[in-house]
Amino acid sequence: MTRREEIVDVAERLLERAGPQAVTMRRLADELGIQAPSLYKHVAGKHEIEAALQQRALQRLGATLEAAPDLPSLAVAYRAWALRHPRLYEIATRLPLARERLAPGVEAAAAVPLLRMTGGDLTEARVLWGLAHGLVDLELAGRFPPGADVDAVWARAFAERAGDARAAPSDAVEPPDPGPAESGAAGS
Amino acid sequence: MTRREEIVDVAERLLERAGPQAVTMRRLADELGIQAPSLYKHVAGKHEIEAALQQRALQRLGATLEAAPDLPSLAVAYRAWALRHPRLYEIATRLPLARERLAPGVEAAAAVPLLRMTGGDLTEARVLWGLAHGLVDLELAGRFPPGADVDAVWARAFAERAGDARAAPSDAVEPPDPGPAESGAAGS
DNA sequence: AGGTGTGGCTAACACTGTTAGCCACGACGT
DNA sequence: ACGTCGTGGCTAACAGTGTTAGCCACACCT
Known part of the structure; x- marks a missing residue:
């Protein structure tokens, strides 16, 4: 090492x-x-260390999400990982994403599980990502008052979305090749 | 002054x-x-200045949201305000919310517009809040790749949710009194 | 043996938030 | 009119931040 x-x-x-x-x-x-x-x-500097941590977090999160068989379990896996590694999640998500420092493909790889759920629908994937990220971010920031039933919020959020995701157009079951800008960037 | x-x-x-x-x-x-x-x-210190800015941001955002007549326009108003005042939005949302420093009622007041949309349904309000916040946060963090159609993402996100919100149980049309912990804290 | 890159070191700089202590001024009570 | 006291400024200083410059020992390779 x-x-x-x-x-x-x-x-x-x-x-x-x-x-x-x-x-x-x-x-x-x-x-x-x-x-x-x-x-x-x-x-080179502290920023490089932070970038490395960011990359590491993306890889770990992506790997964890790989195992999820369907959307609801992907959602709980996402939340569980974030709650278990709150600082890493913050660094992965709050930092402006140093794309040039990132090893090629890790941003795309982190996106794959979600993209698979939506049948390749990028827009839907981003909606779901925003939803999960927002809920996690609010919870980590202590924004839900103590005693709030966050489980119920997640259940409601993804139960309804699940139907929509399956009804999405199945234009690309295979995740698109991790090309330059647009393709793999929905989840990171 | x-x-x-x-x-x-x-x-x-x-x-x-x-x-x-x-x-x-x-x-x-x-x-x-x-x-x-x-x-x-x-x-007393820098933290107090930040807390004041946080409070100010909550009030402004809440006031802006007041004017929105329905859920889709509330969504665009939320996003528009955040994009117009990105730093203020960050400070309002990233900081752990110094509730004790906050003037009483401003957290509740910021929540009212959303709660009105959901007919008083707290869980649904939190889902919508998480959705909007997550999308804004990702956009502000430069997480969507350049060229991504963020408008489309927002349209998709809230078009589908709009139906759900109206179909929500109408158990409390009037926003609950801004009581202590649970009631008004869905939006802040 | 000689050169060279690697990886430590100390000293220092320009910042950060914050505290201690001093001092001028203006209002207020007796 | 005079003392008292709070208000709001000041300078000096401290501990801690990231970072740079320059020095030096050691291992390795020719």
């Missing part, structure tokens, strides 16, 4: 354990037993 | 003009022709 990966590993552990404000260059270096400026021998 | 409001005003202008990283205590003080530590004579 290269030292760079090691840094990202520590950053991830630190992030989930102590929150985003704790992942600082000096703290990171401490954890590795070195001095903060030495980090720059392996990494 | 008290000096405190003046500070928040400058903060808001600075935020929308130059972005969140530009609204710093020293910069704020410069804009007011004073020294940074003097700000603390009027404000």
Whole structure:
């Protein structure tokens, strides 16, 4: 394992354990037993570490979603992952998505499971993605008051949507090739 | 106008003009022709300024939404406001909602328009809110690839939902009294 | 042996939010 | 009229942030 990966590993552990404000260059270096400026021998800057975490989060989330057989279970898998890795989810979703830093294909790969559900319908996939993301984001931000029945909200949201998704035009069952801009970008 | 409001005003202008990283205590003080530590004579800390901006954003958004006659136009009004005041929207939505700092009633007031659409159905209101927020958040984060037809996504999302909303149980046409925890908190 | 890249180090810079302590001024009560 | 006191400014300073410059030891390769 290269030292760079090691840094990202520590950053991830630190992030989930102590929150985003704790992942600082000096703290990171401490954890590795070195001095903060030495980090720059392996990494261009903090933004690069964040980009790496973002990429990692996208891959993990995408992999988790792969297993879901239908839309409702995909929804609960999405929410469950986000609640289990809240900081990673935030970093994956709040950061403006450094596409140029991202390894090619990971954005597309994260989109595949959802796209499969909608039969390749990009618009519908984006609706569902927005719905899931919005609900997760509000929940993570503590926006639903304590005691709110969030389970019921998710049930309602995706129960009704499920019918629509199946009724969608089956123009492309196979996910489109992860081409440049438009194709794979519905889920990331 | 008290000096405190003046500070928040400058903060808001600075935020929308130059972005969140530009609204710093020293910069704020410069804009007011004073020294940074003097700000603390009027404000407990930066968090208080942010909380004030958050409250302001909630009020403005709520007021804008008031005018919408039906669900589709409420959706476009929501999106339009967010796109016109992206930084304010972020601060209103990303910050963990300092409920104790918030003037009583503003959270509830922001929820009223949506709740009216759903005939008082809290769960449905939250679904719609999550949907709208998620789509806005993804768009603001630059998550939809350039060239994506976001209009189409919104049209699809709320065209189908509109029927559901009207078919919702009409158990409470009048928005519930803005009681303590549960009632008014669906939209904020 | 000699050169070279790798990966540490210290010192320092320009920022950030924030605190302590001082001081001028204006209002207010006696 | 005079003392008192709150208001609102100031400077100096602190701890912490990301980041750069420059130095140096060690391993490796010719």
